[in-house]
Amino acid sequence: MRHALITGVTGQDGAYLSKLLLESGYRVYGLDRRTSTPTTERLHYLEVADRVVLLDGDVTDQGSMVRALEGAEPDEVYNLAAQSFVGSSWRQPVLTTEVNAVGTVNVLEAIRLVNPKIRFYQASTSEMFGLTAEPVQSETSPFHPRSPYAIAKLCAHWTTINYRESYGMFACAGILFNHESPVRGIEFVSRKITDGVARVKHGLATDLRMGNLQAKRDWGFSGDYVRAMRLMLQADDPREYVVATGRAVTVEEFCRIAFAYAGLDWREYVRVDPQIARPADVPALCGNAAKVKAELGWQPTTTLEDLIAMMVEADLKRVRDERC
Ligand code: NDP
Numbered sequence: 585m586r587h588a589l590i591t592g593v594t595g596q597d598g599a600y601l602s603k604l605l606l607e608s609g610y611r612v613y614g615l616d617r618r619t620s621t622p623t624t625e626r627l628h629y630l631e632v633a634d635r636v637v638l639l640d641g642d643v644t645d646q647g648s649m650v651r652a653l654e655g656a657e658p659d660e661v662y663n664l665a666a667q668s669f670v671g672s673s674w675r676q677p678v679l680t681t682e683v684n685a686v687g688t689v690n691v692l693e694a695i696r697l698v699n700p701k702i703r704f705y706q707a708s709t710s711e712m713f714g715l716t717a718e719p720v721q722s723e724t725s726p727f728h729p730r731s732p733y734a735i736a737k738l739c740a741h742w743t744t745i746n747y748r749e750s751y752g753m754f755a756c757a758g759i760l761f762n763h764e765s766p767v768r769g770i771e772f773v774s775r776k777i778t779d780g781v782a783r784v785k786h787g788l789a790t791d792l793r794m795g796n797l798q799a800k801r802d803w804g805f806s807g808d809y810v811r812a813m814r815l816m817l818q819a820d821d822p823r824e825y826v827v828a829t830g831r832a833v834t835v836e837e838f839c840r841i842a843f844a845y846a847g848l849d850w851r852e853y854v855r856v857d858p859q860i861a862r863p864a865d866v867p868a869l870c871g872n873a874a875k876v877k878a879e880l881g882w883q884p885t886t887t888l889e890d891l892i893a894m895m896v897e898a899d900l901k902r903v904r905d906e907r908c
């Protein structure tokens with residue numbers, strides 16, 4: 585039986601990846617940092633909490649990584665742990681750099697010391713392209729990061745490549761574009777909108793205050809994207825891959841579809857609040873996933889409309905249940 589260790593197991597992708605790996609017959613271990621209240625809500629939502637073995641640790645504490653690797657004896661490590669919200673990265677730049685950049689060095693260094701044959705996946709991001717001059721981004725597009733988050737992730741990305749080139753480790757990075765689900769963090773724009781729709785629909789709110797409505801993103805479904813992570817670690821060679829749908833729309837269009845799904849007109853509820861705008865935004869991202877499709881056979885299965893419907897449905901139910 586293959587063993588996998590997931591850092592960031594309590595996050596959105598950690599939960600979907602746990603489910604996928606368990607269904608594929610893996611024994612799944614998750615790195616779980618100490619918090620004052622439990623953080624396993626997403627694992628419970630996807631009904632995998634009782635099958636994931638949690639190991640105490642934090643990616644900023646290398647000793648705890650070594651112990652987790654010794655405990656799990658993994659064949660594969662998926663490094664998903666991060667301070668993952670771009671907006672917070674200006675308010676907590678040092679912590680973001682420590683977790684996202686130094687944390688990745690810690691994980692790779694621990695693997696090198698404990699068992700360099702372990703296959704390693706790094707959660708890289710389209711945010712690394714940032715202020716890109718190319719309308720559609722692929723593995724060969726230049727990087728221009730625009731936030732402390734993206735800069736730290738770029739450090740982790742190059743560290744991953746450097747461990748492969750320096751030590752021959754099977755270390756690869758997926759450059760994933762935005763991907764969402766009903767368990768996406770509530771501060772991200774997709775979930776903020778679908779939660780807002782549910783609150784308006786149930787009479788708990790009369791408006792939704794938003795930042796830059798003209799920003800464009802290529803949004804996919806987390807459940808599809810974790811399949812690409814696993815495929816990368818089963819490949820013959822470790823490589824970088826862009827994972828995306830190839831369709832980008834504005835935040836405004838996302839609002840329109842989400843409100844319309846609940847029978848509402850977004851223009852009656854969405855208000856632009858200049859205070860929400862970021863110090864430096866990424867205006868538009870759209871990915872070309874031709875390489876992962878051709879080499880690993882990956883395809884997304886969920887359209888943007890299906891994704892938004894899934895998220896609005898889940899938030900309508902949650903808000904209704906909370907009211908009862
Ligand atoms: P989440 O924010 O949902 O999850 C982040 C996870 O990291 C949580 O489990 C969190 O634990 C954990 N974590 C944070 N700090 C530490 C630490 N110091 N030590 C150990 N664990 C820590 O992110 P997603 O699931 O959405 O994303 C997964 C990864 O993919 C992230 O690295 C993200 O940056 C990256 N990514 C995500 C994209 C997306 O659109 N979702 C796009 C591209 C890349 P806790 O529950 O305790 O807070």
Ligand code: GDP
Pocket residue numbers: 670671711762771772773774776793794795796797799800801835860862865866867
């Ligand atoms: P990101 O692509 O990782 O930064 O994901 P987000 O979901 O946080 O943001 C996507 C885009 O939506 C960015 O360009 C934001 O500036 C824009 N946006 C507009 N209004 C909001 C808002 O109210 N909250 C968030 N999180 N983003 C917003």
